[in-house]
Amino acid sequence: MAGWALDPIVSGIRDAVLKADKIRADDTPVPVLDPGRGKTATGRLWVYAADDRASGSTAPRATWYPFTPDRTAAHPTSLLAGFRGFLQTDADAGYDGLYRSGVTEVACWAHFRREVFDLHERSPMPLTTDILERTGALYAVRAEVGGQPPDGRCRARQEKSRPLVDALREVFDGGLRRLSSRSDMAKAIAYGTKRWPALSRFLDNGRLEIDNNIAERALRGVAVGCRNWLFAGSRFGGERAAAVYTVIQTCKGNGVDPEAYITDVIAKVAGDWPASRCDELMPWNWSSEPARLAA
Known part of the structure; x- marks a missing residue:
């Protein structure tokens, strides 16, 4: 019943x-x-x-x-x-x-960051530290704009998040050039580059979220x-x-x-x-x- x-x-x-x-x-x-x-x-x-x-x-x-x-x-x-x-x-x-x-x-930055964090826990390296710090900065911007209307969130993302995302792409590309394609770290970065348009989509739309939490x-x-x-x-x-x-x-x-x-x-x-x-x-x-x- x-x-x-x-x-x-x-x-x-x-x-x-x-x-x-x-x-x-x-x-x-x-x-x-x-x-x-x-x-x-x-x-x-x-x-x-x-x-x-x-x-x-x-x-x-x-x-x-x-x-x-x-x-x-x-x-x-x-x-x-x-x-x-x-x-x-x-x-x-x-x-x-x-x-x-x-x-x-729309892809999920938390999912990508979790993959890098797990690798960092097992075998920390300057690259994992750098990526975690840069993605952490993205989440700091997210905390600043949480609950704000879409227009304000979009402006803040253009001013603060986009430079961080652009710099992350340079880090990803540099890491892929140096790492063996068979390494776990290269596979984690390749996930990010493959989904790059979907990972970047939140930058231009204040109603979208950075992650799927x-x-x-x-x-x-x-x-x-x-x-x-x-x-x-x-x-x-x-x-x-x-x-x-x-x-x-x-x-x-x-x-x-x-x-x-x-x-x-x-x-x-x-x-x-x-x-x-x-x-x-x-x-x-x-x-x-x-x-x-x-x-």
């Missing part, structure tokens, strides 16, 4: 995400019981988030978690069919077909949950879990207590709440005060 009652809400959240012109995306593996094989299979929980608060927007925040039985590129292509805005991911090749169809890629944070709770419930009992179980994550995370993003919200909405939907007023029950419109139906 609970899952059925939340279906209209999940559909509304999905629609809100797909109507946005900027989506952040990520995914994580989810073990799924596979009785026929005597072990668990690996399903996938995807996250698609629409959240513009860093650019001063007060628009509703929506986070959608679809579940799929595997990680083939056909899934994001199908899930995001019709979307033609900005898509920020961690260089997942599964989205390349969408980029060819008109979706604009919002989507990554949205999956942390899933990782913790997997350690507790171990696996989904079936594909249907994975889909139900995805629906609950969708509602809970969207509630949190809009400052709504998930437990109070779910309790109230299930009671209303299972009762006589009209489908024509479903929009009033969306997390960004919901009120904790009892709502009375019109006579």
